[in-house]
Amino acid sequence: MITAGIDMGAKNVKVVILEDNKILSKGMILGGFDQKASAEKVFNETLQKAGLSRNNIEHVVATGAGKDVAPCANGEISMMGADALGGAFLFPSARTVIDVGAEEGRAVKCDEEGKMLDFVINERCAAGAGTFVEAMSRALEVKLEEMGPLALKAQKAVPMNAQCTIFAESEVVSLIHAKTPKADISRAIHDAIADRIASMTRRLGVQRDVVLVGGVAKNAGFIESLKRALGVDLLVPDEPDFVGALGAALAPMRKNGEK
Amino acid sequence: MSKEYWRWPEYRRTVPGKDWKDAKVVSAGVDIGSVSSKTVIMTDGELYAYSIMRTGSSSPDSAQKAMDWALEGTGIKLDDIKYTVGTGYGRVNVPFANRAITEIACHARGANYIWGPTVRTVLDMGGQDCKAIHCDERGKVTAFLMNDKCAAGTGRGMEVFADLLSVSIEEVGSMSLSVEKEPEPVSSTCVVFAKSEAVGLLRKGWPKDMVLAAYCSAMASRISELLEKIKVEKDFVITGGIAKNVGVVKRLEDIIGFKALPMKEGFDPMTAGGLGAALFAKALYERSAQAA
Numbered sequence: 001m002i003t004a005g006i007d008m009g010a011k012n013v014k015v016v017i018l019e020d021n022k023i024l025s026k027g028m029i030l031g032g033f034d035q036k037a038s039a040e041k042v043f044n045e046t047l048q049k050a051g052l053s054r055n056n057i058e059h060v061v062a063t064g065a066g067k068d069v070a071p072c073a074n075g076e077i078s079m080m081g082a083d084a085l086g087g088a089f090l091f092p093s094a095r096t097v098i099d100v101g102a103e104e105g106r107a108v109k110c111d112e113e114g115k116m117l118d119f120v121i122n123e124r125c126a127a128g129a130g131t132f133v134e135a136m137s138r139a140l141e142v143k144l145e146e147m148g149p150l151a152l153k154a155q156k157a158v159p160m161n162a163q164c165t166i167f168a169e170s171e172v173v174s175l176i177h178a179k180t181p182k183a184d185i186s187r188a189i190h191d192a193i194a195d196r197i198a199s200m201t202r203r204l205g206v207q208r209d210v211v212l213v214g215g216v217a218k219n220a221g222f223i224e225s226l227k228r229a230l231g232v233d234l235l236v237p238d239e240p241d242f243v244g245a246l247g248a249a250l251a252p253m254r255k256n257g258e259k
Numbered sequence: 260m261s262k263e264y265w266r267w268p269e270y271r272r273t274v275p276g277k278d279w280k281d282a283k284v285v286s287a288g289v290d291i292g293s294v295s296s297k298t299v300i301m302t303d304g305e306l307y308a309y310s311i312m313r314t315g316s317s318s319p320d321s322a323q324k325a326m327d328w329a330l331e332g333t334g335i336k337l338d339d340i341k342y343t344v345g346t347g348y349g350r351v352n353v354p355f356a357n358r359a360i361t362e363i364a365c366h367a368r369g370a371n372y373i374w375g376p377t378v379r380t381v382l383d384m385g386g387q388d389c390k391a392i393h394c395d396e397r398g399k400v401t402a403f404l405m406n407d408k409c410a411a412g413t414g415r416g417m418e419v420f421a422d423l424l425s426v427s428i429e430e431v432g433s434m435s436l437s438v439e440k441e442p443e444p445v446s447s448t449c450v451v452f453a454k455s456e457a458v459g460l461l462r463k464g465w466p467k468d469m470v471l472a473a474y475c476s477a478m479a480s481r482i483s484e485l486l487e488k489i490k491v492e493k494d495f496v497i498t499g500g501i502a503k504n505v506g507v508v509k510r511l512e513d514i515i516g517f518k519a520l521p522m523k524e525g526f527d528p529m530t531a532g533g534l535g536a537a538l539f540a541k542a543l544y545e546r547s548a549q550a551a
Binding site for chain 1: 316387408409410415416419446448449450451452455462
């Protein structure tokens with residue numbers, strides 16, 4: 001069976017095409033002004049990469065914040081359900097999947113088959129999502145992709161008092177004025193968001209193994225900060241931003257009882 | 260550099276027709292907020308002069324500047340002031356203050372002075388926090404609640420929107436009231452998310468006044484949560500910079516079903532904390548003079 005998962009994230013749209021349990025192709029695009037049009041574009045490109053046409057795909061499952069406008073979807077799955085399926089597919093030992101995206105942070109408890117058992121979510125405050133690091137990278141005048149590596153060079157743990165992204169922006173500016181090294185500020189930023197994700201996850205209970213997915217899982221500085229905050233090791237897949245789309249593509253097979 | 264729409268006007272004022280030399284006690288209140296610094300000079304417990312300016316990166320410098328400006332042209336020297344109380348977020352960093360008192364106590368005391376002994380609920384909407392305070396007929400605090408963790412419901416959030424829409428912060432409120440139909444509010448829990456929602460609305464072709472209405476109403480709804488928790492009792496008054504934003508005040512009154520007392524002629528709601536501090540300063544001076 002050939003299936004596709006489309007993850008309509010707050011920032012990027014991700015597509016994964018699967019044949020049984022094998023990934024045929026994947027694609028990602030910035031949602032941008034017209035998320036629906038962007039999604040159609042990346043979906044077609046991903047089909048082409050796999051040498052397929054729409055007719056070859058039996059199930060197209062949508063997930064993510066914009067799943068209602070996903071092109072040619074004939075099914076949908078919650079973001080938490082997709083996280084659990086995708087996380088457990090990549091790491092069968094996963095019992096907790098933490099997903100940190102652009103505008104949301106989630107922690108999902110799952111069993112060995114990737115069935116979601118429980119979850120917690122923050123969708124109300126930017127301070128617990130990727131947007132926070134993005135806003136801070138602007139304040140610090142450091143490219144977003146350089147933020148993580150920079151944090152790893154920190155010599156000192158500097159505390160951040162502000163919780164709110166808006167207030168943290170001013171605090172970063174004050175730290176720059178106080179001649180705090182940028183590496184230390186960058187670590188303080190990642191520690192701040194990691195503390196928030198950790199306390200959210202603790203509400204659910206931190207059951208090992210813990211898998212970290214979502215776009216922010218590409219940030220090495222954040223991974224280190226979250227390891228420290230949770231006090232456990234984290235399993236991070238190679239392309240953590242595709243896990244939601246992967247989970248969505250897996251959903252029809254799980255429904256049919258296939259493994 | 261592009262225009263800074265968030266920048267509200269700094270100003271100073273001397274109450275006309277008074278001579279400070281006739282006064283027995285000249286006292287001062289210096290309120291160093293996270294966004295604005297205010298100094299109030301009182302003669303025998305009556306308002307004499309004040310200044311309102313932006314807080315800089317150093318609290319002691321901001322305190323000094325706000326004091327110098329309040330005194331400018333009055334002939335009063337720092338030595339003529341018998342007692343100074345510092346308040347606000349930077350209250351411990353007022354180098355010439357005799358004492359520091361929390362802004363909660365000062366706002367209640369100042370509101371009691373401005374509006375009289377019937378005031379029971381004071382809502383202080385400041386630059387980076389928001390407080391709901393209950394007080395008795397003497398302006399003494401009996402209970403309070405505050406949000407200082409999140410920019411939603413604070414002046415800082417409004418500044419972000421003034422910049423986003425290129426509308427001067429002083430016009431935001433009145434412009435938001437010019438809409439024909441009240442739109443749905445944007446996110447009231449996070450300014451960052453509210454901002455991205457607003458960008459989406461602008462792209463959809465919403466005019467500025469509609470977007471501002473959606474934000475003012477989100478802010479009013481956020482602040483109303485604080486008031487509902489503490490329960491509003493009459494008389495109700497609003498202090499702090501956002502008290503000047505009719506777009507937020509009107510919508511807040513609609514939500515809670517209560518009207519705030521109108522602003523008092525001759526007073527700036529931003530100076531309530533400084534006024535309270537200057538009144539405490541006078542009382543403390545008199546007590547210390549008695550003891551001596």
